[in-house]
Amino acid sequence: MVDDLKKGLEGVLVAESELSSIDGDAGRLIYRGYPIEDLARGATYEEVLYLLWNGHLPHADELEAFTESLTEERTVNDDVLATMERLADADERPMAALRTAVSMFSATEPEGDADPEDLDATARKGRRITAKIPTALAAFERYRLDEEPVDPDPDLGLAANFLYMLTGEQPDDVAAETFDQALILHADHGLNASTFTSMVIGSTMADIYSAVTGGVAALSGPLHGGANQDVMEVLIEIDESNKDPLEWVEEATDEGRRIPGFGHRVYNVKDPRARILQERSKELAENGDDKWYDITTTIENYLSEEKGLVEKGIAPNVDFYSGSVYYQLGIPIDMYTPIFAMSRAGGWIAHVLEYQDDNRLIRPRARYTGPEDETFVSLDER
Ligand SMILES: CC(=O)SCCNC(=O)CCNC(=O)[C@H](O)C(C)(C)COP(=O)(O)OP(=O)(O)OC[C@H]1O[C@@H](n2cnc3c(N)ncnc32)[C@H](O)[C@@H]1OP(=O)(O)O
Numbered sequence: 372m373v374d375d376l377k378k379g380l381e382g383v384l385v386a387e388s389e390l391s392s393i394d395g396d397a398g399r400l401i402y403r404g405y406p407i408e409d410l411a412r413g414a415t416y417e418e419v420l421y422l423l424w425n426g427h428l429p430h431a432d433e434l435e436a437f438t439e440s441l442t443e444e445r446t447v448n449d450d451v452l453a454t455m456e457r458l459a460d461a462d463e464r465p466m467a468a469l470r471t472a473v474s475m476f477s478a479t480e481p482e483g484d485a486d487p488e489d490l491d492a493t494a495r496k497g498r499r500i501t502a503k504i505p506t507a508l509a510a511f512e513r514y515r516l517d518e519e520p521v522d523p524d525p526d527l528g529l530a531a532n533f534l535y536m537l538t539g540e541q542p543d544d545v546a547a548e549t550f551d552q553a554l555i556l557h558a559d560h561g562l563n564a565s566t567f568t569s570m571v572i573g574s575t576m577a578d579i580y581s582a583v584t585g586g587v588a589a590l591s592g593p594l595h596g597g598a599n600q601d602v603m604e605v606l607i608e609i610d611e612s613n614k615d616p617l618e619w620v621e622e623a624t625d626e627g628r629r630i631p632g633f634g635h636r637v638y639n640v641k642d643p644r645a646r647i648l649q650e651r652s653k654e655l656a657e658n659g660d661d662k663w664y665d666i667t668t669t670i671e672n673y674l675s676e677e678k679g680l681v682e683k684g685i686a687p688n689v690d691f692y693s694g695s696v697y698y699q700l701g702i703p704i705d706m707y708t709p710i711f712a713m714s715r716a717g718g719w720i721a722h723v724l725e726y727q728d729d730n731r732l733i734r735p736r737a738r739y740t741g742p743e744d745e746t747f748v749s750l751d752e753r
């Protein structure tokens with residue numbers, strides 16, 4: 372038995388995967404061999420889901436059948452809607468509402484408790500979860516606005532339909548394409564914390580609803596998916612402080628404050644997804660308000676040129692530019708992390724299916740550092 376302690380499992384190989392690969396020094400990300408830039412430019416989120424789940428890019432007829440199979444699973448039942456309404460009334464956070472919704476979806480699973488080793492059934496359940504997440508999330512937002520949920524539109528793709536259900540208005544092409552691209556960029560990323568969480572749950576042969584619920588929970592934290600909301604809150608803090616962004620970032624770094632959206636366990640250079648989102652943010656700024664783009668680039672330039680953080684391997688990650696993109700699309704700030712989950716559910720499901728196909732219970736060890744020879748004293752004598 373190896374006794375090396377790898378805190379945070381840094382660099383530890385625990386599985387083989389054909390799904391995605393990250394070159395942290397080159398800033399390169401591929402899904403099943405395809406560069407993220409090509410997928411973001413040329414594919415839709417549905418094509419990427421198909422790729423992750425089936426191993427190849429779909430032909431037109433495969434994509435049509437696949438899209439239809441997702442579209443017909445979009446509806447969520449009245450109990451889920453009623454729960455979203457209660458949680459909205461109780462001011463619950465959307466990420467917590469989503470965690471609850473995914474857990475509830477299993478109650479109406481038409482295949483019930485199929486044999487956990489039936490991976491075709493798990494794949495169909497995964498498809499249902501992925502199709503329903505946008506509907507539950509959008510309904511939660513509508514209830515917060517004291518509006519009724521908007522029924523899914525079967526003529527719209529997953530990204531455009533989500534924006535439609537959120538606002539009740541058909542998104543324009545720029546919004547729909549930008550959002551679709553954001554979903555592609557967030558779909559998978561090796562064994563990040565939330566994917567690993569889903570895999571740990573899946574490795575007990577628990578059902579896929581449990582694995583995705585766990586993924587949502589792990590993604591919510593500020594060191595992981597929660598950082599996209601934190602970035603936007605920082606940008607707003609800077610804007611409202613009336614300080615020059617440069618002055619703000621100087622003070623923040625002098626105080627030793629961690630800048631959300633910077634740093635990554637695997638990338639030592641700028642995250643390739645941040646590059647693409649930065650371009651989108653710039654384009655949206657050119658046709659709207661350039662304030663957010665200016666603040667983000669000022670922070671990035673200062674941290675890289677003045678503080679040398681990028682040289683030390685602390686560069687913008689995917690969360691640094693997604694916030695300002697979503698903000699410019701008019702999406703509420705606390706929906707950013709749930710949107711990440713909406714996309715990443717595809718990756719969680721793909722990894723659980725891949726792992727369960729050659730399953731081995733995930734069960735590491737801790738080095739015990741507690742006392743060894745305590746003498747037990749009963750409660751009344753303590
Ligand atoms: C989708 C995603 O999950 S992407 C990540 C999203 N999270 C964030 O953006 C939150 C901010 N970033 C961070 O907290 C970290 O960079 C993490 C958690 C993402 C990665 O952390 P780790 O790999 O564990 O690196 P660790 O926390 O050990 O940091 C290494 C060094 O970089 C510094 N550092 C890391 N991130 C930052 C940051 N955002 N701002 C300033 N310094 C940072 C640390 O202070 C540390 O410096 P030191 O060695 O002088 O003490």
Ligand SMILES: O=C([O-])CC(=O)C(=O)O
Pocket residue numbers: 557559560561562563564635636637688689
């Ligand atoms: O890979 C990670 O650790 C975090 C990340 O960027 C992601 O999950 O997209």
